[in-house]
Amino acid sequence: MADRLLVGVDGGGTNCRVRVRSLDGTLVGEAQGGTANVFAGLDAALATIVATTERALATGGLGAADLARCHAGLGLAGANVPSVAEAFHARRLPFAAVGLETDAVTACRGAFAGGEGGIAILGTGTAYCVRARGAQTLLGGWGMLVSDQGSGADLGRRALAEALMALDGARPLTPFCEAVLMRFDGSAGAIVEFARTALPRDFGTLAPLVWDHAERGDPAAERLVSTALDDIEPMLRRMLELGSPALALLGGQAPRYRPRLSPDLDALVVEPAGDAMEGGIDLAREVHRMSGGPA
Amino acid sequence: MADRLLVGVDGGGTNCRVRVRSLDGTLVGEAQGGTANVFAGLDAALATIVATTERALATGGLGAADLARCHAGLGLAGANVPSVAEAFHARRLPFAAVGLETDAVTACRGAFAGGEGGIAILGTGTAYCVRARGAQTLLGGWGMLVSDQGSGADLGRRALAEALMALDGARPLTPFCEAVLMRFDGSAGAIVEFARTALPRDFGTLAPLVWDHAERGDPAAERLVSTALDDIEPMLRRMLELGSPALALLGGQAPRYRPRLSPDLDALVVEPAGDAMEGGIDLAREVHRMSGGPA
Structure with missing residues (x-):
């Protein structure tokens, strides 16, 4: 043969x-x-x-x-x-x-x-995988309702929540919130209607607004990113505990998170082979x- | 007649x-x-x-x-x-x-x-209404996906997210997380299956676990309650801005939030007539x- x-x-x-x-x-x-x-x-x-x-x-x-x-x-x-x-x-x-x-x-x-290491997939959803010490462990990745914190879908969903609170006058109407509201002609009803049927990738279309405004220092966008990092970094640290000698960040949100990682984690990030x-x-x-x- | x-x-x-x-x-x-x-x-x-x-x-x-x-x-x-x-x-x-x-x-x-005042409905969902200065304003109340922060449904949903991260070893497995996991025989799959079809009131059945453990000082449960207060208090303050001379807290979660309100807000709380x-x-x-x- x-x-x-x-x-x-x-x-x-x-x-x-x-x-x-x-x-x-x-x-x-x-x-x-x-x-x-x-x-x-x-x-x-x-x-x-x-x-x-x-x-x-x-x-x-x-x-x-x-x-x-x-x-x-x-x-x-x-x-x-x-x-x-x-x-x-x-x-x-x-x-x-x-x-x-x-x-x-x-x-x-x-x-x-094929060697040892850990990956964080930071895309529309999030998921983590470690292969080390002869074992293979999957972390997270259970969908945006009870998991996937910091994913594009999660950032987008929370952008809508933030914009609705700003529209109510309960939070400052920052340029970021204005930009989110502008996508829906300033209508809370339109946001709620969108959210009712939106798939994760639909929510994810709003994530670039979060990043762009966070990079300009918008406090509302900054807060969303900072909360997301508080959920992502413990997953990365867990991968180190499980024996991962290095970390690769994959997915569409990865390049945006990279410059914001704690220095000790950043030092372990490698480009995927x-x-x-x-x-x-x-x-x-x-x-x-x-x-x-x-x- | x-x-x-x-x-x-x-x-x-x-x-x-x-x-x-x-x-x-x-x-x-x-x-x-x-x-x-x-x-x-x-x-x-x-x-x-x-x-x-x-x-x-x-x-x-x-x-x-x-x-x-x-x-x-x-x-x-x-x-x-x-x-x-x-x-x-x-x-x-x-x-x-x-x-x-x-x-x-x-x-x-x-x-x-029939007089002036503002209410916060803190139940399975949340909603706020102010009647003051000849106007009537509704705030929030858009459902758990993009609104209703701090509602029973929101607390329950976030309890599941917290428990899943603890199960992954990414957060400490506190007694609160253990109690949430116990409801699902410690199975992430069972949690995800539940969440897939759960209605707000189903998520809300987990809220009492959050409160009971927060009252015992469990750090994970405390964090959920503290995040919820960071979303609820701005809505209460907004009602004051809109002219509400007093606040009534209604709904099943209200008695649990009451002792945790900032003193200046607590001073304005009245029993509903x-x-x-x-x-x-x-x-x-x-x-x-x-x-x-x-x-």
């Missing part, structure tokens, strides 16, 4: 990205497909993953027949939900072997090239190794 | 309470009915209000024929939503005349016997006066 191939899949709610490498690490191909949201339908997500992998193979001059020599490492949002993992393992995929982890784990594998697809390839290599192939 | 009667209706999501008085203030009767939630169906809510009024008349030896001599003051949650008010005014009710306000306004009328039904009767009396009857 022809040489094995390693496939790394980063399957998120927005899109699915796939990279294929040969065992020696040579890039074979890469492709991007639609949503791989397992909650919207596991079979549709798996079909998207397979189709996107075929297209990645095609960019490297290979075809669907080569799927059978692929070891795949899948990082999927939702893979930590037991019912999802169980349903997944009941499916037959056209790969030689498959490893499944949540996308936070593959992001961590990618950021530290690779992305989540690379982490999927690292997982695929482990699957290959465990199934008897050479490392 | 026989003497007019004054009907005060406190129509909330849980139940509908009706009190009837004669023009000279003599109590005629009182009754309690089911939900008068206008959002679950305006016609059903109005039917409940009429039926409960008939039962209140019956407790005073009167009958359905007496509805036609009733001036009714209705305090309904949701009456400040323009579409609800519009639909309401398109309906024919069997009363001689009807006044409609939100329940916060009738609560304020009741608490200050009457309840929301009495406020409805005050509104009914105003309707009667405006329709030409003696005050």
Whole structure:
């Protein structure tokens, strides 16, 4: 049989990205497909993953027949939900072997090239993953209602709360609050109507306003950022306790938080070595190794 | 025509309470009915209000024929939503005349016997109403996602967030956090599952844990209460700015907040003169006066 191939899949709610490498690490191909949201339908997500992998193979001059020599490492949002993992393992995929982890784990594998380290995903939501001392720990990531403090969604939701209090005259109407209100023509009713049906990413569209005004020293925006840091830093410190020798900050909010971190934490921040697809390839290599192939 | 009667209706999501008085203030009767939630169906809510009024008349030896001599003051949650008010005014009710306000306004009328003052409803949600200087102002009350800071729902939701961070080891596992976790057999998954479908009143069931532990000095519970006060006190101060000479605290959380208020605010707190039904009767009396009857 022809040489094995390693496939790394980063399957998120927005899109699915796939990279294929040969065992020696040579890039074979890469492709991007639609949503791989397992909650919207596991079979549709798996079909998207397979189709996107075929297209990645095609960019490297290979075809669907080569799927059978692929070891795949899948990082999927939702893979930590037991019912999802169980349903997944009941499916037959056209790969030689498959490893499944949540996308936070593959992001961590990618950021530290399979070695020890901890990542903070600071995006529309937040989630943390540590791989150290032979263990793997996920922290946070339970959604904006009871978790995800400091995420784009959380900052946006709290921006609305702040603006409503300013509109009532209970807090100073700072330029930040004015900017938030302007998005809704100054109408409390419009804000409440928006919030009633807004998804996390909708709330997240307001986060840049928080950052822009915090950077200009707006006291209301500053307070939101400072509260967020009070929730994020304990998670970073917990990752150090769990043995993480370094921290990688990922996600859209990460560059905004970076200059505000406490100096002792900032000193441990490193640039990610690779992305989540690379982490999927690292997982695929482990699957290959465990199934008897050479490392 | 026989003497007019004054009907005060406190129509909330849980139940509908009706009190009837004669023009000279003599109590005629009182009754309690089911939900008068206008959002679950305006016609059903109005039917409940009429039926409960008939039962209140019956407790005073009167009958359905007496509805036609009733001036009714209705305090309904949701009456400040323009579409609800519009639909309401398109309906024919069997009363001689009807006044409609939100329940916060009738609560304020009741608490200050129709005079000037401000109320803070600190219950499952929060809402504030000031009647002073010839104006009536509603503050807050926009629901737990972007408002209602310090409500039972808000305290309960934040108790879950705190417990999840403690479970991750990112915050100290205080007795308060342990007590919250115990409600869910220590399972983060169970907390997240609960939160996914919980209504405000469901989150509110956790608020007593916050208070009990804050009173024992638990630092995590103390922090939640202190943050809540930082959101509530500016609303109370705003009511003073708007001319409120005194403050009445209503709702299930009110007795817990009272001993923690800043002394200058505490000095202005008064016991409510009457309840929301009495406020409805005050509104009914105003309707009667405006329709030409003696005050």
